Amino acid sequence: MSITCFIRYQIDPFQREEFRKYAENWGRIIPRLGGHLVGYFLPHEGASDVAWGLVAFENLSEYERYRARLKTDPESRANFQMAHSKRIILREERTFVETVEGTFGLTPACAEGT
Numbered sequence: 001m002s003i004t005c006f007i008r009y010q011i012d013p014f015q016r017e018e019f020r021k022y023a024e025n026w027g028r029i030i031p032r033l034g035g036h037l038v039g040y041f042l043p044h045e046g047a048s049d050v051a052w053g054l055v056a057f058e059n060l061s062e063y064e065r066y067r068a069r070l071k072t073d074p075e076s077r078a079n080f081q082m083a084h085s086k087r088i089i090l091r092e093e094r095t096f097v098e099t100v101e102g103t104f105g106l107t108p109a110c111a112e113g114t
Contacts, residue, residue: 003096004038004056005063010091013048018088023053025079030055033069033076034062049090060096 011019023040030037038054057063070076083089 002056002058003060003063003098004054006095006097007053007055008093008095009051009053009089010049011051011089012087013043015086015088016042016048018086019051019083022079022083022088023051025075025082026053029070029073029076029079033073034066063096 009019020042023042026040027037034057036056038056040054041052043050055066057066
């Protein structure tokens with residue numbers, strides 16, 4: 001994948017489990033509509049109101065086609081509506097990043113304790 005859409009969410013920290021459901025729904029929807037879902041991430045330590053979603057694409061044209069499919073897909077529209085009606089997401093920012101070859105998806109060179 002050439003580009004990744006890095007989505008930063010400010011969420012209602014009291015609705016963390018609702019955001020989890022929202023993210024789990026995207027786990028079905030995004031791949032079906034053509035996005036490579038890298039993953040969704042909930043806060044664990046530190047700020048309790050920031051979550052992330054990462055979706056990769058071959059290029060910006062593929063992203064634009066994916067966005068068009070999102071707008072017409074019934075399951076996608078229902079997921080957006082659920083988040084909106086429950087006010088789970090307070091703010092959302094999108095940034096596009098590219099992978100630096102040879103730095104992503106590397107496994108540890110040695111096991112712990114060796």
